[in-house]
Amino acid sequence: MYNQEKIKLYKKILLIFIAVLLVVVSSISGYTLGNISKNSKEKATQNQKVVKKESGLTNKVVDKFLLTYYTKKDLGENDNRIEPLVTDAMYNQIISDEKLPVNQAYKGYVIDQVFDNAEVYINQKDLTALCVVSYKNTQLTKLNSKDGALIDQPNTATVRLTFIKQGGKYLINNIEAATLTTSDTVNMTNSYTSASSSSESSITTSSTK
Numbered sequence: 001m002y003n004q005e006k007i008k009l010y011k012k013i014l015l016i017f018i019a020v021l022l023v024v025v026s027s028i029s030g031y032t033l034g035n036i037s038k039n040s041k042e043k044a045t046q047n048q049k050v051v052k053k054e055s056g057l058t059n060k061v062v063d064k065f066l067l068t069y070y071t072k073k074d075l076g077e078n079d080n081r082i083e084p085l086v087t088d089a090m091y092n093q094i095i096s097d098e099k100l101p102v103n104q105a106y107k108g109y110v111i112d113q114v115f116d117n118a119e120v121y122i123n124q125k126d127l128t129a130l131c132v133v134s135y136k137n138t139q140l141t142k143l144n145s146k147d148g149a150l151i152d153q154p155n156t157a158t159v160r161l162t163f164i165k166q167g168g169k170y171l172i173n174n175i176e177a178a179t180l181t182t183s184d185t186v187n188m189t190n191s192y193t194s195a196s197s198s199s200e201s202s203i204t205t206s207s208t209k
Contacts, residue, residue, distance in 0.1 A: 070115035086172040113137035
């Protein structure tokens, strides 16, 4: 009789222990699943933020072209690098310009040209970029000789680039020289966005081809 009561007591204790254990395990599982769900939502939110891309013509696109266009060892050396960044018509125009006598006369004398930096103003409405470019080159007085040459000569150029969107990419369709001026008697006035400072600027240009 005594042993049976003892056994019943042990059974009650065991059942209570099992019940407590189940409660603890359930609580831990719920907490863990809650954290996993929370972390998954946070990661999903972070991934959505990462996927967000810049829309429209960007400074990165313009800078890539300027770097390629103004960096060359000699006249025409960078043609193959320029080709993927411009339309077929623009590429043919570049090749034709390089063959002009005025440009051929300097071939071999203006070498080691390197893009330095540029102040870029983008007009999203008509897909143009006004660029004030700084670059350096070496100017020889004798062919294949650096005796008396001007090494790393600083230069500046102001150009207006016109883009078109083709196959999901922005390609250069026209390159023209531009002159910055504060005069009111100019050919055109456009409102550009400064890509470097992301602020609106009113830029007046007088452009010539």
